[in-house]
Amino acid sequence: MRVISGEFGGRKLVAPVGLSTRPTTDKVRQAVFNSLASMGVIEGATVADLFAGSGALGIEALSRGAESCVFVERDRAALNALRANLDTLGLEQRARVAATDVIAYAPGITGVDIALIDPPYTFAHWAELLAVLRAGLVVAESGREVEPPPGWEQLKTKRHGRTVITMLERLP
Numbered sequence: 001m002r003v004i005s006g007e008f009g010g011r012k013l014v015a016p017v018g019l020s021t022r023p024t025t026d027k028v029r030q031a032v033f034n035s036l037a038s039m040g041v042i043e044g045a046t047v048a049d050l051f052a053g054s055g056a057l058g059i060e061a062l063s064r065g066a067e068s069c070v071f072v073e074r075d076r077a078a079l080n081a082l083r084a085n086l087d088t089l090g091l092e093q094r095a096r097v098a099a100t101d102v103i104a105y106a107p108g109i110t111g112v113d114i115a116l117i118d119p120p121y122t123f124a125h126w127a128e129l130l131a132v133l134r135a136g137l138v139v140a141e142s143g144r145e146v147e148p149p150p151g152w153e154q155l156k157t158k159r160h161g162r163t164v165i166t167m168l169e170r171l172p
Contacts, residue, residue, distance in 0.1 A: 001056060003089075004030045006063035013085045015054050016077040023053060024118055024141060028160045029060055032139055035156075035167070036114070041137060042066055045113040048135060050102045051123075055082040055095075057116040057139075062094055070096045070112070072105050107132040114139065130168070138168040 001013045001023055015023050024032075036042050043065040049058030050072045058069035071086075073079055079099055086095050098105050102119070106129055109115075115135035121143035130138065130149050137155075140146040146166040148154045155167040 001054065002026065003056075003060055003063050004033065006060070006065065008059065008063040008089050011089060013054055013056055013059065014081045014088075016075065016081040024056055025160075025163070028141070028163050028165065029056060031158065031160060032057075032116075032141075032165055033060055033064055035158075036061075036139070037064065041114060046111050048072065048109050048112045048115045050106070050115060050117045050129075051119040052082055052097075053078045053118065055085050057118060058095070059085060059089065059091065061114065061116065062091055066094075066114075068094045068096070070098060070109060072098045072100065072102050072109075074099060074101055103129055103132075107134075110134055113137065117141065134170075136170050138166075138170075140166045140168065142166065 001015050003011045045066045047061045047066045047069040052071040052073040055071050058071050062069055112135040115138045118141040126146050127149040142164050145157050145164050148168050151171055152168045153171055155169050157166045
């Protein structure tokens with residue numbers, strides 16, 4: 001696993017030991033961030049990487065010009081990998097790590113432009129999470145399309161093998 005592009009393009013990332021996380025493939029990350037770049041929303045953005053795992057999504061955003069990122073993850077092995085990746089790349093000043101449950105933490109996240117959400121594919125609390133999340137744009141990675149709850153509009157959905165990326169925008 002590596003950073004795809006930007007300031008840290010080509011740099012290797014460590015993945016968590018064990019089977020508790022499923023890292024986003026390079027191909028899917030490249031497609032997501034090419035799409036976000038074409039929308040012109042990454043540069044200077046404040047990002048949240050929820051269910052962060054190794055932090056690959058948030059680190060890719062930082063590499064491509066995001067201002068800062070809060071990483072939310074509760075799995076110990078994933079947190080160890082995430083912290084190692086941030087340390088190796090010297091990103092501690094632009095990153096904050098919250099070692100806690102995403103649903104419990106989400107209501108306190110403020111000022112986020114883009115939320116990158118990659119929970120286990122069995123995650124069934126999308127409506128609950130999106131109801132309390134204050135972000136302008138959500139990139140949801142799942143095994144199926146994420147239906148927009150009230151207050152959200154679906155911008156696009158793209159299948160990459162068994163991974164489905166759904167982009168949602170908060171309605172004004």
